[in-house]
Amino acid sequence: MIRLFLGNRVGVLLLLPFLVIAFHYIHWVTGNHLDHLSDFGLWGELSFSPLSSYVWSGVFILTNAILLNYLYNSHQFLDKNSYLTSLLYLVTMTYYDAFYHFDYVLCVHFLFIMLLTQFFELKQQVDGRKYVFNAFVFIGIASTLQPLLLFFIPFFIFSLLIFRPFSFREFTLATIGFIVPFVYCFTYLWWYTIERNIFMEIHFLNSEFSDFIWSLLVYGVLIVVSYLSMRSILQKSSIRLKKQIQVLWLLVLMGMFIGILNLIWKRELNDLSFAMLFLTSLLTYSFLHKTYGLITAGVFYICLAYSMLKFFI
Numbered sequence: 001m002i003r004l005f006l007g008n009r010v011g012v013l014l015l016l017p018f019l020v021i022a023f024h025y026i027h028w029v030t031g032n033h034l035d036h037l038s039d040f041g042l043w044g045e046l047s048f049s050p051l052s053s054y055v056w057s058g059v060f061i062l063t064n065a066i067l068l069n070y071l072y073n074s075h076q077f078l079d080k081n082s083y084l085t086s087l088l089y090l091v092t093m094t095y096y097d098a099f100y101h102f103d104y105v106l107c108v109h110f111l112f113i114m115l116l117t118q119f120f121e122l123k124q125q126v127d128g129r130k131y132v133f134n135a136f137v138f139i140g141i142a143s144t145l146q147p148l149l150l151f152f153i154p155f156f157i158f159s160l161l162i163f164r165p166f167s168f169r170e171f172t173l174a175t176i177g178f179i180v181p182f183v184y185c186f187t188y189l190w191w192y193t194i195e196r197n198i199f200m201e202i203h204f205l206n207s208e209f210s211d212f213i214w215s216l217l218v219y220g221v222l223i224v225v226s227y228l229s230m231r232s233i234l235q236k237s238s239i240r241l242k243k244q245i246q247v248l249w250l251l252v253l254m255g256m257f258i259g260i261l262n263l264i265w266k267r268e269l270n271d272l273s274f275a276m277l278f279l280t281s282l283l284t285y286s287f288l289h290k291t292y293g294l295i296t297a298g299v300f301y302i303c304l305a306y307s308m309l310k311f312f313i
Helices: 002-006 010-029 050-074 084-093 104-119 129-145 147-163 168-191 209-236 239-266 270-288 293-312
Strands: 037-039 045-047
Touching: 002 010, 002 084, 002 270, 010 050, 010 084, 010 293, 050 084, 050 104, 050 270, 084 270, 084 293, 104 129, 104 147, 104 239, 104 270, 129 147, 129 168, 147 168, 147 239, 209 239, 209 270, 209 293, 239 270, 270 293
Parallel strands: none
Antiparallel strands: 037 045
């Protein structure tokens, strides 16, 4: 399977819907589906039936996987096209409830991908005001869906400064773009007289804590392998690619922090998937490395098998 997606055949993307259907089917027949409200941050909660939740989550999973892979190929992370990023994203997402239950998480993933498309278009010789404004509109929308992102605005500002020096005009546009979604959101809340409680409730040592520790260990291994495998490639890469990878590492760190805060706040692990969203593009390098390729492939197949067998354990 890895060889298929490492090749330059775009047709392998047609396999992704079958994988999504397979995981959703196993999730359904094992009785893991629940009929409960979906959280969309400041916008409130929506009720989805299990079937409609599968449909919407499947659509967003496939859309995010393809867009993430397009971003990877169009900005030349490798000399040739590869479709492994989409497969890695899909398989790693099966470990989170968001794969089977549609809520804000997959929407934020989509907005993060759109954010990267704007950041990666920034060039020194090109007027970047349009891209900066659009990028922070996406950040603003994502922050209305997950208010914890408000604590991590500096990460996005630093990401912008990696590509371009500070400009007061662009900073002003970024601020306006970030505020616009909140104007619409608070207008909606005021118009319908809806109240939202965004204060944190602290929960330590809950039932998800042990799963979180194991997740951190897995992430730590993947981060180390990704870093070691790409060192030789970065020595020969362009300055542009180095900046893109710096931004991805910065956002991986941000995703880890959000995952920790969300575990404390809501007792959920879903936000840890933000880190994996950015890490999948970096992890692709490890599959091409002579030393770490076999190790990474072995870990991938073990994770793929466990992601299906966990429903029967």
